[in-house]
Amino acid sequence: MDxxxxxxxxxxxxxxxxxxxxxxxxxxxxxxxxxxxxxxLSAVAETGYRVNSTASNLRRQxxxxxxxxxxxxxxxxxxxxxxGMSAILTPARLGLLVADTQTGTDPDERFAHFLQSGQADxxxxxxxxxxxxxxxxxxxxPVIMACEWMAGDLPSVRVDNALGASMAVAHLAEQGHRNIxxxxxxxxxxxxxTRRDGFCRAMAxxxxxxxxxxxxxxxxxxxxxxAAGRRWLKLASRPSAVFFASDEMAVGFMGAVQHxxxxxxxxxSIVGFDNIDVVAHLTPALTTIRQPRTIIGMRAAELLVEMxxxxxxxxxxxxxxxxxISRKSVAPPKD
Amino acid sequence: MDxxxxxxxxxxxxxxxxxxxxxxxxxxxxxxxxxxxxxxLSAVAETGYRVNSTASNLRRQxxxxxxxxxxxxxxxxxxxxxxGMSAILTPARLGLLVADTQTGTDPDERFAHFLQSGQADxxxxxxxxxxxxxxxxxxxxPVIMACEWMAGDLPSVRVDNALGASMAVAHLAEQGHRNIxxxxxxxxxxxxxTRRDGFCRAMAxxxxxxxxxxxxxxxxxxxxxxAAGRRWLKLASRPSAVFFASDEMAVGFMGAVQHxxxxxxxxxSIVGFDNIDVVAHLTPALTTIRQPRTIIGMRAAELLVEMxxxxxxxxxxxxxxxxxISRKSVAPPKD
DNA sequence: ATGAAAGCGCTAACAT
DNA sequence: ATGTTAGCGCTTTCAT
Numbered sequence: 001m002d003x004x005x006x007x008x009x010x011x012x013x014x015x016x017x018x019x020x021x022x023x024x025x026x027x028x029x030x031x032x033x034x035x036x037x038x039x040x041l042s043a044v045a046e047t048g049y050r051v052n053s054t055a056s057n058l059r060r061q062x063x064x065x066x067x068x069x070x071x072x073x074x075x076x077x078x079x080x081x082x083x084g085m086s087a088i089l090t091p092a093r094l095g096l097l098v099a100d101t102q103t104g105t106d107p108d109e110r111f112a113h114f115l116q117s118g119q120a121d122x123x124x125x126x127x128x129x130x131x132x133x134x135x136x137x138x139x140x141x142p143v144i145m146a147c148e149w150m151a152g153d154l155p156s157v158r159v160d161n162a163l164g165a166s167m168a169v170a171h172l173a174e175q176g177h178r179n180i181x182x183x184x185x186x187x188x189x190x191x192x193x194t195r196r197d198g199f200c201r202a203m204a205x206x207x208x209x210x211x212x213x214x215x216x217x218x219x220x221x222x223x224x225x226x227a228a229g230r231r232w233l234k235l236a237s238r239p240s241a242v243f244f245a246s247d248e249m250a251v252g253f254m255g256a257v258q259h260x261x262x263x264x265x266x267x268x269s270i271v272g273f274d275n276i277d278v279v280a281h282l283t284p285a286l287t288t289i290r291q292p293r294t295i296i297g298m299r300a301a302e303l304l305v306e307m308x309x310x311x312x313x314x315x316x317x318x319x320x321x322x323x324x325i326s327r328k329s330v331a332p333p334k335d
Numbered sequence: 336m337d338x339x340x341x342x343x344x345x346x347x348x349x350x351x352x353x354x355x356x357x358x359x360x361x362x363x364x365x366x367x368x369x370x371x372x373x374x375x376l377s378a379v380a381e382t383g384y385r386v387n388s389t390a391s392n393l394r395r396q397x398x399x400x401x402x403x404x405x406x407x408x409x410x411x412x413x414x415x416x417x418x419g420m421s422a423i424l425t426p427a428r429l430g431l432l433v434a435d436t437q438t439g440t441d442p443d444e445r446f447a448h449f450l451q452s453g454q455a456d457x458x459x460x461x462x463x464x465x466x467x468x469x470x471x472x473x474x475x476x477p478v479i480m481a482c483e484w485m486a487g488d489l490p491s492v493r494v495d496n497a498l499g500a501s502m503a504v505a506h507l508a509e510q511g512h513r514n515i516x517x518x519x520x521x522x523x524x525x526x527x528x529t530r531r532d533g534f535c536r537a538m539a540x541x542x543x544x545x546x547x548x549x550x551x552x553x554x555x556x557x558x559x560x561x562a563a564g565r566r567w568l569k570l571a572s573r574p575s576a577v578f579f580a581s582d583e584m585a586v587g588f589m590g591a592v593q594h595x596x597x598x599x600x601x602x603x604s605i606v607g608f609d610n611i612d613v614v615a616h617l618t619p620a621l622t623t624i625r626q627p628r629t630i631i632g633m634r635a636a637e638l639l640v641e642m643x644x645x646x647x648x649x650x651x652x653x654x655x656x657x658x659x660i661s662r663k664s665v666a667p668p669k670d
Numbered sequence: 671a672t673g674a675a676a677g678c679g680c681t682a683a684c685a686t
Numbered sequence: 687a688t689g690t691t692a693g694c695g696c697t698t699t700c701a702t
Contacts, residue, residue: 019673019697020698021673024671054393059677065400065430065432086433096433116385222612277557278557281587343681367687389680390679390680393678
């Protein structure tokens with residue numbers, strides 16, 4: 001038995017045809033004669049041949065992979081998005097390279113690095129903190145912004161964050177809450193800003209007063225939510241409901257205040273954002289805004305594949321629908 | 336300005352040297368003269384040259400990436416492991432390809448596929464359900480089993496699962512529990528088996544009786560934990576404590592029983608496994624066995640890089656220490 | 671419908 | 687210390 005891995009040459013020899021014919025049989029079968037095709041296919045089976053994607057990529061000027069740039073791999077929010085992307089990329093013969101913008105150096109620098117390094121045929125950016133200005137790179141691959149992006153007309157897949165925020169506020173107001181707080185994401189992040197702005201606008205629309213001391217800084221993490229919870233506990237006058245820019249923060253916040261004996265939703269109503277898996281299993285189960293993560297990942301990947309195959313740097317922008325999910329963390333205020 | 340991306344030829348021309356010298360300057364700088372080196376480097380800067388990794392990989396017979404085979408990308412447990420791998424792989428000029436064994440076809444088949452497809456320079460397998468027998472493939476790349484593996488002497492990074500289980504049982508017994516149940520992972524998974532066996536052995540060592548109806552089938556997911564919780568609620572005679580093969584299941588279980596008015600830890604003590612982030616923020620915070628995920632990812636990647644660079648299919652097996660984390664979900668039984 | 675041949679961009683002998 | 691050269695394995699004109 002041969003230890004060496006079979007190349008297209010081996011197949012060609014066994015099948016008694018040229019390498020060109022083998023290549024054609026594998027990529028555009030319709031163009032070769034039935035009989036030849038059979039011969040090639042059985043030679044492939046016999047030799048155990050698999051195309052060397054590196055060589056193929058070099059020849060076709062492809063990289064064979066797409067990169068997902070995520071702010072924090074450890075956040076479960078992204079794993080499902082990645083799974084969605086993977087489902088689309090694999091059949092398109094594209095691997096999924098995952099890069100965390102947090103690790104190592106300056107995120108913007110890393111962004112630029114991936115753009116220029118030519119490691120991938122395309123990028124999907126999930127980090128709302130990256131500056132789109134960095135995109136001005138000669139010979140860069142197509143990029144999908146999977147974020148509601150400020151700077152304009154880049155192809156994107158996103159969710160209407162402001163709408164999500166207003167759904168939350170509307171629900172709370174409907175239940176009778178007039179004193180509503182908000183925990184934000186990290187500064188300088190588009191997601192943070194659109195959700196905060198949406199929150200403020202919705203409050204105004206509902207005729208509700210905005211109290212600056214009820215807006216807590218967070219960074220999307222559970223720990224930052226817990227910290228906000230501790231600040232809420234110290235407040236002389238507390239909002240009766242809080243809307244969070246992420247479920248993770250809501251989880252941390254709720255844990256912290258429950259620890260201090262506060263009952264949710266009796267003493268405090270909570271609305272999260274994202275609908276990560278765990279929130280349905282909490283006590284109480286969290287009311288939240290669902291982002292369809294698998295779908296976001298899939299659509300981003302689909303758009304990217306189209307751009308790659310068309311060799312285009314431009315593409316559509318798409319808005320994915322969100323859904324309000326009412327569970328047990330909201331009740332009318334005690335008053 | 337040139338739109339085309341610069342190749343090594345361009346750099347060579349600008350620097351007035353051969354392509355070989357450019358290549359050397361970039362990979363083994365020590366071997367070229369200071370002056371030449373400077374000339375090359377400034378030509379690189381001027382042209383904006385970056386090596387084409389596809390071409391480099393083809394020539395060097397490398398793929399330029401490693402694959403992590405995970406059972407379920409949507410499980411937060413893995414994201415941190417991947418982050419750890421990424422930290423090691425990137426400096427070794429290796430990309431991280433992520434593949435979910437759940438999606439699509441038969442897991443074992445996908446395993447074989449990745450082994451043979453030659454998409455990567457190496458694999459790290461995190462799925463305890465895969466059969467190591469599939470490894471018998473000519474020309475396969477090095478593989479690290481990041482699981483306590485049954486079939487022997489493959490290089491691996493793992494945790495002593497049986498020991499983890501016995502730490503849990505010992506703690507529970509110490510608190511006075513004599514009736515202890517267990518929720519397992521999916522059937523046919525090594526992790527499931529080593530943790531269940533460890534549990535049974537530890538029970539015997541503590542002189543505690545094992546009740547078959549107190550062993551619940553799960554599959555590591557929160558939903559399966561919730562289902563086990565519902566079964567527990569229906570039991571005529573209930574164990575006063577339950578040890579879980581994963582935190583996710585513990586979370587689902589606790590949610591389900593709390594929903595029915597059961598108080599943890601007063602009515603029921605719970606010990607999880609993994610220490611995923613969220614369990615510290617739950618009410619009550621979960622007592623669990625910590626697996627150092629970042630470290631597991633890093634060591635697996637380090638071992639793999641060594642094997643890749645040595646061109647070896649064999650390597651060491653390493654056991655990573657676990658830690659018992661005592662929080663609030665365990666109390667003495669009410670009796 | 672098939673084959674011959676020319677590279678894709680790079681690295682590593684080998685030669686100088 | 688540097689240059690010359692021969693491919694790595696594949697795809698794709700261009701002929702036939």
